[in-house]
Amino acid sequence: xxxxxxxxxxxxxxRVVDLTRVVAGPYATMLLADLGAEVLKIELPRKGDDxxxxxxxxxxVPLAFAALNRNKKGITLDVRTPEGKExxxxxxxxxxxxxxxxxxxxxxxxxxxxEVLVSHNPSLVYVALSGFGQTGPYARxxxxxxxxxxxxxxxxxxxxxxxxxxxxGGALGDFIGGVFAALGVVCALHHRQRTGQGQFVDVSNMDAxxxxxxxxxxxxxxxxxxxxxxxxRHPFTAPYDCFRARDGWVVIAxxxxxxxxxxxxxxxxxxxxxDPRFKSPQARLEHYDEVHSVVEEWVRxxxxxxxxxxxxxxxxxxxxxxxxxxxQLLTDxxxxxxxxxxxxxxxxxxxxxxxxxxxxxxxxxxxxxxLGPELGQHNREVYCEMLxxxxxxxxxxxxxxxx
Numbered sequence: 001x002x003x004x005x006x007x008x009x010x011x012x013x014x015r016v017v018d019l020t021r022v023v024a025g026p027y028a029t030m031l032l033a034d035l036g037a038e039v040l041k042i043e044l045p046r047k048g049d050d051x052x053x054x055x056x057x058x059x060x061v062p063l064a065f066a067a068l069n070r071n072k073k074g075i076t077l078d079v080r081t082p083e084g085k086e087x088x089x090x091x092x093x094x095x096x097x098x099x100x101x102x103x104x105x106x107x108x109x110x111x112x113x114x115e116v117l118v119s120h121n122p123s124l125v126y127v128a129l130s131g132f133g134q135t136g137p138y139a140r141x142x143x144x145x146x147x148x149x150x151x152x153x154x155x156x157x158x159x160x161x162x163x164x165x166x167x168x169g170g171a172l173g174d175f176i177g178g179v180f181a182a183l184g185v186v187c188a189l190h191h192r193q194r195t196g197q198g199q200f201v202d203v204s205n206m207d208a209x210x211x212x213x214x215x216x217x218x219x220x221x222x223x224x225x226x227x228x229x230x231x232x233r234h235p236f237t238a239p240y241d242c243f244r245a246r247d248g249w250v251v252i253a254x255x256x257x258x259x260x261x262x263x264x265x266x267x268x269x270x271x272x273x274x275d276p277r278f279k280s281p282q283a284r285l286e287h288y289d290e291v292h293s294v295v296e297e298w299v300r301x302x303x304x305x306x307x308x309x310x311x312x313x314x315x316x317x318x319x320x321x322x323x324x325x326x327x328q329l330l331t332d333x334x335x336x337x338x339x340x341x342x343x344x345x346x347x348x349x350x351x352x353x354x355x356x357x358x359x360x361x362x363x364x365x366x367x368x369x370x371l372g373p374e375l376g377q378h379n380r381e382v383y384c385e386m387l388x389x390x391x392x393x394x395x396x397x398x399x400x401x402x403x
Contacts, residue, residue: 009035009036009037009364009367010361012036012037014032014038014096014097014189015037015038015040015095015097016032016033016037016040016095016096016097016098016099017040017042017088017091017092017098018039018041018072019042019079019098019099020041020099020100021043021049021051022101023145023171023178024145024173024174024177024205025100025101025178026049026051026068027068027174027182028099028129028181028182028185029072029099030072030178031178031179032185033070033071034367034368035357035359035361035364035366036366036367037097038073039071039073040072040378041069041073041075042076042088043075043076043077044076045078045398045401045402046076048076049069051069052065052375059348060348061346061349062372063352065372066372067352068372069373070344070354070370072372073373073377073378074373074374074375074376074377075378075383076376076403077402077403078401078402079110081402084402085110085112087387087397088112088117089120090120091382092120092124093120095124096124096125097124097125097185097188098125098126099127099129099181099185100127101128101130102130103130103131103140103143104128104132104140105134105139114128114200118198122198123196123197125188125189125199126199126200127184127185127188128202129177129178129180129203129204130204131144131147131204131205132151132204133202133203133204133206138151145167145171145174145205146167146173147173148173148174148177149168149173150165150167151209152173152205152206152207152208152213153210153213153217154168154172154209155167155168156227157229158229160230160231161230161231163229166229173205173209176205176208176209176212177203177204177205177209179208180203181201184203185201188201232251233288234253236281236285237255237281237284238254238284238288238291239291239292239295240252240254240255241292242323243296243300244296244300245299245302245303245307246300246302247304248303248304248323249304249322250320250321252295252311252318254318257279257280257281259319260284261274262317263295263316266315266318267294269294272294278291304322338360339356340355340356340358341353341355342354342356344370346371376403379398379403383397
C-alpha cells in the first residue's frame with residue numbers, strides 16, 4: 001500500500017482515487033479519509049462537484065461540501081479527454097483504491113471500466129456505488145436518496161397510518177449507501193492483504209436500504225403480514241412513542257412489562273401496571289390508544305427536564321430521552337466528551353464545527369485535520385510531486401481544460 005507523509009489512523013497506508021460526487025460517494029471516501037487514508041478527490045475543471053452548489057454557503061464557502069469532503073486532497077481532471085484518461089490511469093497505478101458513484105455503465109462508456117483500470121494496477125480495489133447496482137433490470141436507472149428509500153422499502157415503513165409514505169430525515173439513503181461502500185473498501189483491502197488480489201465491489205443504494213428494513217422482508221414472506229406505517233410507534237410493544245411536553249418533545253420506550261409497571265408507578269398510575277388490559281406487550285398494543293393517552297396527558301403537563309427527572313436514570317430508569325435539535329447537540333456535554341463535535345480551522349470562517357468520527361480506536365484513532373479543499377487546491381502537489389509533471393506541462397493542461 002502507498003505511504004502517507006503523515007502516518008495516523010488505521011488506514012494511514014491507503015491511497016484512494018476518489019471520483020465520487022454529491023453525497024453518497026463523498027461520504028464513503030470521507031469515512032476513509034477520517035481514518036487516515038490519503039484521498040485524492042477528483043473534480044471537473046472550473047465547475048467542480050455538484051455538491052458545491054445548492055446547499056447553504058457562508059462568505060462563498062460551501063458549508064456542506066466543506067464538511068463532507070474534509071481530510072481530502074482536491075484535484076481537477078476531466079477524465080473524458082484522452083489526456084485525462086492517461087492521467088487517471090497513472091494515478092490508479094499509484095493507488096490502492098478507486099471509488100466512483102456514477103450511474104452504472106458510465107465509466108465503461110468513457111473507456112475507464114474496471115477491466116481497463118485493473119490493467120494498470122492488478123491489485124486495485126475498485127468500488128462502484130450506484131442507485132441500483134451494476135446488474136439487474138434497474139441498473140441503468142438514475143437515482144437520488146428518495147428513490148433509494150422508495151425502492152428499497154424504507155418509505156413504505158415510514159410515516160403515520162393516515163398519511164403518505166415518508167422519506168427518512170436527511171439524505172439517509174445516500175449516507176447508508178456510503179457506509180456500505182466504505183465497508184466494501186475495507187473488506188476488499190483485507191482480502192488483498194491475505195491474497196494479493198484486488199477486486200471489483202458493486203454497491204447499490206437500493207440494496208443497502210433494503211438490508212436495513214427491520215427484517216420485514218422475512219416477516220412478510222413467512223407470515224403474509226404487511227409492515228404497517230406507525231409513525232413513531234413500535235409494532236410489537238407499547239408505549240413506545242414521541243410525546244409533547246410543555247417546552248419540547250420527549251421519547252419514551254417501554255420494551256417489556258417490568259418497564260411498563262415502573263413507568264406507571266413513576267407517573268402515579270401504579271394500578272394500571274397490574275391491569276389485565278395492559279399485562280403484556282400484546283395486550284398494550286390492543287389497547288394502544290388508552291395507554292398512549294395516559295402517558296400523553298402526564299407528559300403534556302410537564303417540561304422536558306421534569307419528565308426526564310422523574311423517568312430518567314436518577315428516577316424510574318425508564319428509557320427516555322429528549323428530541324435533540326442541532327443547536328442542543330452543538331453544546332451537549334456527552335456529545336462533546338465523545339468528540340462528536342470537532343472544530344476545524346478555516347482561513348475565512350475561523351473555527352467551523354463538524355461532526356466527529358464515530359469509530360473510536362484505542363491504538364489508531366482517526367482525526368479531522370482540514371475541511372474540504374478549494375477547487376484544484378492540490379493540483380501541483382499531486383501532478384508535479386506524485387506524477388512528475390513539469391510546471392510547463394501543468395500549465396498547458398490547465399489552459400486546455402484537462403485539469
